[in-house]
Each structure stands twice: as structure tokens, then as C-alpha cells.
Amino acid sequence: MSELIQEFEKTTTFKYFYSTLLEFDESLNCYVATEKWRNKEAELLTAAWWMFQERQATINQLNSVLNERTKEWIQAIECGTYFENVAKPLRVKNDALQKRIDEALFEMQQLSLMLSKDIDGYEDPAQICQSEGVDMGVRILEKALRGGS
Numbered sequence: 001m002s003e004l005i006q007e008f009e010k011t012t013t014f015k016y017f018y019s020t021l022l023e024f025d026e027s028l029n030c031y032v033a034t035e036k037w038r039n040k041e042a043e044l045l046t047a048a049w050w051m052f053q054e055r056q057a058t059i060n061q062l063n064s065v066l067n068e069r070t071k072e073w074i075q076a077i078e079c080g081t082y083f084e085n086v087a088k089p090l091r092v093k094n095d096a097l098q099k100r101i102d103e104a105l106f107e108m109q110q111l112s113l114m115l116s117k118d119i120d121g122y123e124d125p126a127q128i129c130q131s132e133g134v135d136m137g138v139r140i141l142e143k144a145l146r147g148g149s
Contacts, residue, residue, distance in 0.1 A: 008052045017045040024049075101145050108138045 005024060008014055021038045022031045022045060030046040033039045 004053065004056060005049075007056075008049055011048075011052070013048045013052075014045065017041050017048065105138075105142050105145065108141065 009018075019038055019041055021034045022042050023034060024030075025032050029049075031042045031049065033042040
């Protein structure tokens, strides 16, 4: 409170009403006159002090809200910076890897299809097993690469 009263005592209102015959009573939170004929000035200065306190409380509340919002904005900016510097490049890299995976799977499926066509009509069990093995391998690899189980 002493800091606040010091701020108040720097105001024009205080300087206008203050007299050496007025004292601040901290226990009553008001100005008191040392002489009865200065009671009116003490009352006016006390009213101004109370209004100053109310205004300062409002300012403190608004500053608190402003500080809170500033923190939120800083966090949002940091998140945006993180996205631009880390997440976005990772997304580009992920997309490139996904493209490579898709191309590799397509090639494997084409090879599997060609093998199946080559052995159609043959009764050689080894070739049939080889074709089925390649098909099964392609399916297992595709599931693993796409994240399936």
C-alpha cells in the first residue's frame, strides 16, 4: 500500500488538496486533519484517494488480463514458429517418403502380376509356390508399410 500511496501523492489532485495539516492514517485508510477547520480537505482528499485505489485496482486487473493474453499470443507465435520450422519440413519429408513407398509397392505389385501371368498355365508346383510367395510377400510388406497389422 505504501507504494500506491506514494503514487497517489504525486498526482495533481493530491497536490491541490494537500496541506501540512493533513496526515494519512493507514489503519483507517484515509486522510485526517490535525486541525478541525481542515476536515473538509481531509474528506475530499480521502475521497480522491479511494477513487485512485479503485482505478488502480481496475488497472491492475486489466494488466493481469493483458499479461495473460500476451502469454497466450507468445505461445501461439511459438507454436506457429514450431510448425513452420519443424512440423512443416517433417510433413514434406514424410510426404516424400510416402511417395517412395507407394512407388515401391506399385513396382512390387507389377512384378507380382507379371510373375502370375508368366506361370499361368504351367503345372510346375515350384513356380506356383514362387508366385504365391511373392503375392503373399507383397501383401505382408504393403500392410507393414501402410501401418496395418
